[in-house]
Amino acid sequence: MELLSNLDIGFHAALSLNNLVFCFIGVLVGTAIGMLPGLGPLATIAMLLPLTYTLEPVTGLIMIAGIYYGAQYGGSTTAILVNLPGESSAVVSCIDGHQMARKGRAGAALAIAALGSFFAGTVATLLIAAFSPALAEVAFLFGPVEYFAMMVLGLTAATLLAHGSFIKGVAMVLTGLILGLVGADVNSGTYRFTFxxxxxxxxxxxxxxxxxxxxxxxxxxxxxxxxxxxxxxAPSLRSLTMTGKEFRQSIFPAIRGTSIGSLLGLLPGGGAMISSFASYAFEKRVSRHPEEFGHGAIAGLAGPEAANNAGAQTSFIPMLTLGIPSNGVMALMIGALMVHNISPGPYVMVSNPEIFWGLIASMWIGNAMLVVLNLPLIPLWVRLIQVHYWVLFPIILVVCCVGLYSIQNNTLAIYFAAGFTLLGCLFWRMRAEAAPLLLGFILGPLMEEHFRRSLLLSEGDVSIFYRSPLSVLMLSIAAVMCLIILLPQIRQGRKVAFEEEA
Amino acid sequence: MIFKSNGQADVEAGLFFAGFGILTAALSLQYSLGTIAMMGPGMFPLILGVILAILGLVILAKGFMGKGEQAKPLPIKPILLITASVIVFALLLLTVGLLFAIPAQVVVALWASEHFTWKRALLLSAGLLAFCYGVFVYFLGISVPLIAI
Known part of the structure; x- marks a missing residue:
């Protein structure tokens, strides 16, 4: 019953007119921008973040969350209609979704994607509501040692599951941690690296x-x-209805996709993209007609679509309860919380219940809005995809720059963005994924604080990190993960060497 | 041009990370290190810098052995123009005002595209000016000078 009263607080907060309006704006703008190929949820949220700073904390977060799953959903629409993934987690939807569209079932494909996402969103919202308090209880038992170990584990896993080279990912995390340390040191007040x-x-x-x-x-x-x-x-609205057979065929894949996504979203580094890939692979394996995959199999669309939405939502759990971002988007959410002077972690639920439960309730409302909003608006979205890139990019640039100025009425942030653009291009050239850097950047100060406090408590005895059973467990998992990723590379290296000899 | 192996991306990444790590470590030495139990502000960055430098050298070695990844060719013109457009905006915003900063940024940025025409730049600038003024100044109440001269 506690769950119900909590959800009541949540819906009370989320259903205020103000919050509904901003949830709607977030979902609408998120979908619109998420549809544009090349602009994923991360870039979309970064662009719109300054707009949320002037809002109430709960309203701002509701809007950001709306942008996130809006962008997620918009990406799938582009994938189905034009075979271009609007963002990375929609890559899988291109395969069978677009094939369906080519067979004249575009409307049905969009409806399956929308309803599958809504179903997954509903389940994931309930899961968050049910499990977050329990997880937060565990988090209260954590001391600085456990927190430090958990951050090491989280960053390792996030880097591992991100695509690209593992060792470069770790180097990017470290670079991010260092950049995050710029500024006043919490313990001594010394200004570090401020030049x-x-x-x-x-x-x-x-x-x-x-x-x-x-x-x-x-x-x-x-x-x-x-x-x-x-x-x-543009598919005509008449073709949006799916047949009973199509509906029945999509039920079980959607349920399985939701389970896979909910689970993978919880893991550090998990989230939408991995969930959709895992679900596609799973559906293909259990299908009685695996030969249909790639030629418009309904299961190949319904499963991944449900999975990516479930994964996107359950990845909020570690962020909300532990204060640990599991992917780049969650890192941005933490940043947004900090701007409002709320330090993410188990205390948010107690100190700001309206924020915590309001956000959760708004996720469900936002998902419902997505269904209602998107199906009738498809003709409009189709026209949006056709907008030329030369129109879009100056808009993005200017809105971002004015937004950067508005954060502190200061142009310094704009110069920094220019610098990080050059750096970003360099990372792109060097094939180093930028998302791990952002995770490190957010966690840098926290990690240092817990590291220093741990060693202060133990009076300089490093063994404290392997005296706490929880910490040992987490650090061992991180170590095992590193070994697993390194081993195949060694094997592969050997294989290449052998082939060269032969 | 010297490194023509297929490990170019890793060679460059290795150099970058090693350089950044060494720089961090060197800079953190100017702050007090303290002891393990009572760490000063310099200790944590020093540790991070040293680990990063070592990782950078490993990546560099991997690149030299030809086991790294191929580097992607940088699109020089867009990089320079897009970055320049951002800097131009920052320079002009408080010195001459939003009314000039937005068109200047649009012109410089649009130059990076093959679809540049003055008419398009003008239309985009006008639309963006109206949008930014409406959303940021009127709706969000951000104080930004329209004309600063």
Whole structure:
């Protein structure tokens, strides 16, 4: 019954007119921007973050969350209609979703995606409501040692599951941790790496880092795709209804996809993308007609669509209860919380229940809005995809720059964004994923604090990290993960060497 | 040009990470290190810098052995123009005002695209000016000078 009273607080907060309006704006804008190929949820949120700063904390978070699952959903629409993934987790939806569209079932495909996502969203929302308090209880038992170990584990897992080279990912995390340390040191008050600049005492503005590394770098690297002419035929509204057979075929894949996504979303580094890939692989394996996959199999669309939405939502659990971001989007959410002077962690639920439960309730409302909003608006979205890139990128640039200024009425953040654009392009060239850097950047100060406090408590005895059973467990898992990822590389290296000899 | 192995991306990444790590470690020495039990502000960055430098060297070695990844060619013109457009905006915003900063940014940025025409730049600037003024100044109440001269 406690769950019900909690949800009551949540719906009370989320159903206020103000919050409903901003949830709606978030979902609408998120869908619109998420549809544009090349602009994923991370870049979208980074771009719109400054707009939420002037809002009440709960309203701002509701809007950001709306942008997130809106962008998620928009990406799938693009994938189905034009075979271009609007963002990375929609790559899988391209395969069978677009094949369905080519067979004239575009409307049905969009309806399956929308309803599958809604179902997954509903289940994931209930899961968050049911399990977050329990997880927060565990988090209360954590001391600095356990927190430090958990951050090591979280960062390792997030890097492991991100695509690209593992060792470069770790190096990016470290780079992020270092950049996160710029500013006043909490313990001594010493200004570190500020080079005498007073504006840097509060650290580098993280929106500037995110915009430079994601939004602006994306613009530069997408510039050559400028030419792509996108020919899309809007499906007529009449074809939006799916047949009873299509509906029945999508039920079980959606349920399985939801389970897979909910589970994978909980893991550090998990979330939408991995969930959709895992679900696709799973559906293909259990299907009685695996040969249909790639030619418009309904299970190949319904499963991953449900999974990516479930994964996107349950990844809020570790962020809300432990204060640990499991992916780049959650890192931005933590940053947004900190701007409102709320330090994420188990205490949020107690100190700001309206924020915690309001956000959860708004997720369900937002998912319902997505269904209602998207199906009738498809003709409009189709026209949006056809907008030329040369119209879009100046808009993104200017809105981001004005947004950066508005954070502190200061142009310094804009210069930093310019610097991080250059850095982002360099990372792109060197094939180093930027998301781990953002995770490190957010966690840097926290990690240092817990590290120093642990060793202060143990009076300098490093063995404290392997005297706590929880900490040992987490650090061992991290170590095992590193070994697993390194071993195949060793094997592969050997294989290459053997082949060269032969 | 010297490194033409297929490990170019890792060679460059290795150099970058090693350089950044060494720089961090060197800079953190100016702060008090303290002891393990009572760490000063310099200790944690020093540790991170040293680990990063070592990782950088490993990546570099991997690149030299040709086991790394291929680097992607940088699109020089868009990089320079997009970055420049951001800096131009920052320079002009408080010195001459939003009314000039937005068109200047649009022109410089649009230059990076092959679809640049003055008419398009003008239309985009006008639309963005109206949008930004409406949302940021009127709706969100951000104080930003329209004309600062």
């Amino acid at each position: 005498g600049s007073f504006s840097l005492t509060e650290g580098i503005e993280f929106v500037a880092v995110a915009m430079g590394l994601f939004a602006f770098t994306d613009i530069v690297t997408n510039m050559r795709n400028d030419q792509t002419t996108r020919e899309v035929k």
